[in-house]
Amino acid sequence: MKKEKIMTLVIDKMAITVVKKQVKNLNLSVHAPDGSVRLSAPHNINNDEIHTFITSKLTWIHKQQEKIKKRVTNIPTTSLAFEIGEYHYVAGERHYFKTIQGFEGKPRVEINRHREIVMFVDPWKDRAVREKLMKEFYRDYLKREIPGLVAKWEPKMGVKVTEWGVKQMKTRWGSCNIQAKRIWLNLELAKKSADCLEYIVVHEMNHLLERKHSSRFYQLMDAFLPHWRERKEKLSEQISGKN
Ligand SMILES: [Zn+2]
Incomplete structure (x- = not known):
């Protein structure tokens, strides 16, 4: 296998980092935060061909650089x-x-x-x-936090969680399998504050006492975690989802 070769080409006053390596196609990318441009290319392509390719992509490159400039901080x-x-x-x-x-x-x-x-x-x-x-970092974080929360709430609520797990979920913060006494927590919760995570753990554990979102369910929530509504609000501030 041929070694990677890195060089810089200046095209249209831009320094383009070109990485020649074992690839089939040209792959152009623009990077945050400075809008730098990188091209990976097969070994057998020459500088003239690269020049022609980059020139044909200038509009696209400038558009990407504009996008990076405008990027806001709280993005999905x-x-x-x-x-x-x-x-x-x-x-x-x-x-x-x-x-x-x-x-x-x-x-x-x-x-x-x-x-x-x-x-x-x-x-x-x-x-x-x-x-x-x-994602692995987030998963490890949740795996450190969740056992303590479950252990804290089991005696308070008088329930037993047999198993818990973390997974990426699109539309919910958590779920509870009542028969198996197993709760699942959304990986996205790692981004949320500790009290939000606790609220979801308590919510899912509460399903072991009351299957449905009935008035009894919310009475129990009020008794266990009087400020759960504020935590719920906070949870929906950044990304959407329900529990
Ligand atoms: Zn629920």
Whole structure:
């Protein structure tokens, strides 16, 4: 296998990073926060061909750069690139996000002493790799938090949770299988504050006492967690979903 070759070409006053590697097609991308342009290309393509290709894409490049400039901070995950300069939420807190350039060890994510999210990953890996890493980080966070919440509420509510799990859900914050006494929690909850997470855990556990969203269900909620409505409000502030 041929080695990667990295070079910089200046086209239309822009410095374009060109990475020649074992790929079949040209792949052009524009990156936050500075709108830098990167092209991965097969080894056998020459500079004239690259020049022609980039020139034909100038309108698209400028449009992407404009988009990056306008980017607001509280954007849904689907439009995040997991790149330096973004902000991501953990436990209701907004954190500056960065990747460690040129990292070749085992990929990982941590929060440093400046409260920044630092992703140790080869920066040439694609977005899907970075998103997956971030999801693993969120999953680990929830797996540390949930046992304590379940243990706190089991005796208070007089119920027993046999099993719990975390998964990505599109339309709900959680779910409860009453027969199996199993609760599922949405991975997205990792972005929410601890009291929001607790509210969902209590809500799902409450289904072990009352299957439906009946008036009894809400009476019980009022008794266990008098301020649950405020927490519910807070939960819907950033991303939509129901429980
Ligand atoms: Zn419910």
